[in-house]
Amino acid sequence: MFALDTAPFQANFRQGLRELGYEEGRNLRLEWRAAAGQPELAAQHANELVRLGVSVIVAEFTPAVLAARKATSTIPIVMAPAGDPVTLGLVASLSRPGGNVTGFSNLVVELAGKRLQLLRAMVPALANVGLVVSGSDPLDQSLVSTARLAAQSVSLQLHVADLKRSDDVDAVFERLSVQGCKAVIVPGNLPAQPQRVANAALRWRMASISLVSNFPEAGGLAFYGASLPDIQRRAAATVDRLLQGTRPGDMPVEQPTVFEFVLNLSTARRLGLDLPESVRLQATKVIE
Numbered sequence: 001m002f003a004l005d006t007a008p009f010q011a012n013f014r015q016g017l018r019e020l021g022y023e024e025g026r027n028l029r030l031e032w033r034a035a036a037g038q039p040e041l042a043a044q045h046a047n048e049l050v051r052l053g054v055s056v057i058v059a060e061f062t063p064a065v066l067a068a069r070k071a072t073s074t075i076p077i078v079m080a081p082a083g084d085p086v087t088l089g090l091v092a093s094l095s096r097p098g099g100n101v102t103g104f105s106n107l108v109v110e111l112a113g114k115r116l117q118l119l120r121a122m123v124p125a126l127a128n129v130g131l132v133v134s135g136s137d138p139l140d141q142s143l144v145s146t147a148r149l150a151a152q153s154v155s156l157q158l159h160v161a162d163l164k165r166s167d168d169v170d171a172v173f174e175r176l177s178v179q180g181c182k183a184v185i186v187p188g189n190l191p192a193q194p195q196r197v198a199n200a201a202l203r204w205r206m207a208s209i210s211l212v213s214n215f216p217e218a219g220g221l222a223f224y225g226a227s228l229p230d231i232q233r234r235a236a237a238t239v240d241r242l243l244q245g246t247r248p249g250d251m252p253v254e255q256p257t258v259f260e261f262v263l264n265l266s267t268a269r270r271l272g273l274d275l276p277e278s279v280r281l282q283a284t285k286v287i288e
Contacts (some may be wrong), residue, residue: 008232012233020237042067077103087137097248105253105255144241169200185209197220216262229257262286262287
């Protein structure tokens with residue numbers, strides 16, 4: 001796991017396993033490792049799991065998948081999920097992955113335009129938008145280039161800022177504020193707790209939309225993207241097929257089927273935003 005908080009993944013994945021008849025200690029053993037947003041630690045954990053001789057590696061988010069792929073070319077790897085797996089060379093194609101990697105794409109890059117549209121609808125006279133990246137995730141390049149094109153198409157100026165250390169959160173948001181940003185896009189691979197990032201956005205009066213579903217619960221304004229709980233539960237079925245002998249290279253990479261738009265109305269009020277009814281009606285969940 002690459003995220004700082006792995007508890008939601010563990011709960012959803014275990015639920016999926018139970019629904020398929022798996023029970024830890026009886027017919028399944030799980031080895032959990034958390035990289036806490038650190039690529040170096042992800043590599044260390046991946047190598048350790050290979051040495052343990054696990055049957056399948058399930059990796060959450062692109063850096064963890066890349067670390068696992070570097071550690072082994074034989075043990076099946078399930079992306080749960082990863083972004084842009086073809087461009088990053090994780091699979092040969094979505095329909096026929098080849099190799100030892102399969103699983104789920106989360107369309108994190110492809111949905112950049114939709115997030116910008118939502119921000120523009122929520123923030124009056126929006127002109128400048130920030131995009132915070134970790135600076136260490138290979139997916140950042142694809143995300144930045146796609147977001148730039150999407151911003152140009154809706155007449156927005158995109159400002160990209162690297163956040164490489166948790167201690168730099170306030171400095172990064174201050175810099176974006178100086179650049180005139182009234183809104184910010186927040187990926188899920190940052191080396192800082194969601195609450196700290198959400199608080200910084202509030203402090204600098206920025207509407208924030210994240211690529212991680214629990215961000216509004218941490219005080220951020222919104223989340224839009226693929227449902228991670230749905231992917232995490234479905235990953236259990238992929239593991240089951242692999243354990244039954246299906247080759248990962250023959251299993252097409254799956255796309256998200258459930259999407260969520262979560263709004264925190266309390267944060268909107270604190271930002272002085274009067275969200276249009278057209279935006280509210282799109283929300284799949286509203287936090288009061």
